[in-house]
Amino acid sequence: DADVTQTPRNRITKTGKRIMLECSQTKGHDRMYWYRQDPGLGLRLIYYSFDVKDINKGEISDGYSVSRQAQAKFSLSLESAIPNQTALYFCATMRAGITDTQYFGPGTRLTVL
């Protein structure tokens, strides 16, 4: 089984709808991250969390919220989706301690019509 899973893998929704993307990990890592990927822009950080009580905004947090329900689960919500939130969303995890890398989930492709 994959260490970092994301659900759903694909989602089409309409403008104004609320949508939640979920991320789960079995790596036992404390740190979790949400990114979005847009063509020509690479990946940009939306939110990150060091534990269930530690949530931090990233570079592009406007229009998004997150919830860290447990060490292993980190959800991203779009309260009222808009078309420019159409993108590929990635969750990543990282072990505490800087000499490590981030491990990415398979991504969720979100389309907002």
Add this chain to the structure above:
Amino acid sequence: AQSVTQPDIHITVSEGASLELRCNYSYGATPYLFWYVQSPGQGLQLLLKYFSGDTLVQGIKGFEAEFKRSQSSFNLRKPSVHWSDAAEYFCAVLPTMEYGNKLVFGAGTILRVKS
């Protein structure tokens, strides 16, 4: 602010030819450096990383990268490209003096391999 530049949006090479993907970063100190690959429809896979020590690092799939402090560069190389290497490649830096272990990504380089 930190930034990562990948000057080439697309690169096309012939199968069997050598490859070099360029990456330059802007950061006041030496960051940790990474190359990731994203195959079509897939997530990101780590190719290699540099934290310290030998400036030439070996990765998976026959890739290597060289850190050059004087040029603020971390270019990715492969001596002989295979058709399965066609993918998008991302350079990323982790600023070591900042809170959060936040990766900063370049815009990516799409590699096409022609037979």
